[in-house]
Amino acid sequence: MAQFRVCPDSGFYFDKSAEGLMKANAVAGAVALLVAGILGLGVILTRWQEVHLLPADVFYQVLTGHGINALIFWIIFFEMAILYFASSTLLRTRIAAPRWAWAGFVLMIVGAVMNNIAVLQGNSSVMMTSYAPMQAAPHFYLGLILFAVGALIGCFVFLGTLVIARDDHTYEGSIPLVTFGALTACIIAVFTIACGAIILVPTFLWSIGYITHIDAAMYRVIWWGLGHSSQQINVAAHVSVWYLIVGVLFGARPMSEKVSRSAFLLYILFLQLASAHHILVDPGISSEWKVFNTSYAMYLAVLASMVHGLTVPGSMEVAQRAKGYTKGMFEWLRKAPWGNPVFSGFFFSLIIFGFIGGITGVVMGTEQINIIIHNTIYVPAHFHATVAVGTTLTFMALTYLLIPVLFRRALFLPAVARWQPYVFSAGMTLMILFMLGAGTLGVSRRHWDMDFTGALLAFEYPGTAYTMMAVAGIGGVLGILGGAMYLVVTVGSLLFGKKLDESAGLFQSFGFPLAPSTYNITQPERLQMAPKLAVEEHGSGGFEAPGTFALALALLVCFVVYYYINWDYLASVWPLS
Secondary structure (H helix, E strand, C coil): CCCEEECCCCCCEEEHHHHHHHHHHHHHHHHHHHHHHHHHHHHHHHHCCCCCCCCHHHHHHHHHHHHHHHHHHHHHHHHHHHHHHHHHHHHCCCCCCHHHHHHHHHHHHHHHHHHHHHHHCCCCCCCCCCCCCCCCCHHHHHHHHHHHHHHHHHHHHHHHHHHHHHHCCCECCCCCHHHHHHHHHHHHHHHHHHHHHHHHHHHHHHHCCCCCCCCHHHHHHHHHHHHHHHHHHHHHHHHHHHHHHHHHHHCCCCCCHHHHHHHHHHHHHHHHHHHHHHCCCCCCCCHHHHHHHHHHHHHHHHHHHHHHHHHHHHHHHHHHHHCCCCCCCCHHHHCCCCCCHHHHHHHHHHHHHHHHHHHHHHHHCCHHHHHHHCCECHHHHHHHHHHHHHHHHHHHHHHHHHHHHCCCECCCCHHHHHHHHHHHHHHHHHHHHHHHHHHHCCCECCCCCCCCCCCCCCCCCCHHHHHHHHHHHHHHHHHHHHHHHHHHHHHHHHHHCCECCCCCCCHHHHCCCCCHHHCCECCCCCECCCCCCHHHCCCCCCCCCHHHHHHHHHHHHHHHHHHHHHHHHHHHHCCCC
């Protein structure tokens, strides 16, 4: 029985069951992003001291909802869609256990709704970290547990699909690099969900009275095995999408697949260990573990990201130069399709993730420097660079690619889509840079009021800190405008975009299959293994990507200068003689 269709524009094969799951998860993620954006506007307009929009109780309620919807629900829903795409579509195979996959999706929906209800009821304003001894309502924890179980089912369906593809010989050689990166994300996800189960199940039992005490130090350590590792899922997933985008747009191939795959393996072995910068001041962690974590483990994790940061733009440069864009060092970049939101979104995410997120991550992961920025607003500035721009903007770019291919709709308001990555990137970069500056001046990470109104012990930040938070507020509003533009284009495309297939109706945009006649392929052709590139051969001559090498040197210079500045600042606030 035929169950596949082929996209006439891209050549991608879609299994009927997997296609519906991809659509449903992507749409659910967009809804979570909408909620996160609305709540994020309240957060940034409150931290902007001159506006100071929300009272304290509402602020912490809104901050809790914003963090969970932005960092967990939006991201993981979309990553489930990526897992199904990277397995079923890229390997040209049927999805394993579609009923189980739908059951996992339903659990994720129920969990997300339950958790949001708990937050909106006002008695679970414990923020995303929900540190003990702060206690939320039982359904706050239960919602997260159900969501995690649903995501775990999705991971097992992904793994099962890989097994089916191997047994059915739907591809030659090894699995494609994009699928390998998704496998990396899946493996880290299983570790992450295990950490979540270890800490959230006892915390749920504590909230209903079956356990009398949760050790606060133990909770923090295990929770960050969940909290920070979940962001490493994001890194592996969005780097995989980078490889996909440069492959689709430019026909680019990695300069060395072996090196890229090795970098993904380094993510599995070392990246999730980098949670230490959140707990470097905790007394419950040994000095030996902190030293190992902030040195060797971090070096190897950063090495992996450096490899991807070189090979992704490097492969794009090689492909562009092969097309004749060889004038000077950067013609390949100048002649890139900057008006295509798929490309601009991808490239801005790569630059901001590397130059801002990467550098600040290394600074925070240095044990000595960490002490001057720990628990300041520098920390959320860093993860907005890595997740809110690095991952989110990558997923936005992928959305623009998949709306015509997966949903069979043309983009709605293409001019808005063209400008959206620029507006979002500009706003978020402005917010991030000035939050970094304010954090360096000591502005607290989570405190509602910079003026500490009514506090018994008064404290006054320098005037520069207030200015920086005001500029960050302007950037945050601009970033939210960029996010709104994305949602207008996305939702508008699903509802009003020109149909590229006659059967692509309203219900088909939300998970229902296209007309039965569309699925007219019983088994796609076997995916052939691509021939080796000359640049991969040992001893191949020539310097293939000089522009990328120049960008890497610029990153190195920025890092060295910024690293020195932070050590100098540490010396000024911690004088030793």
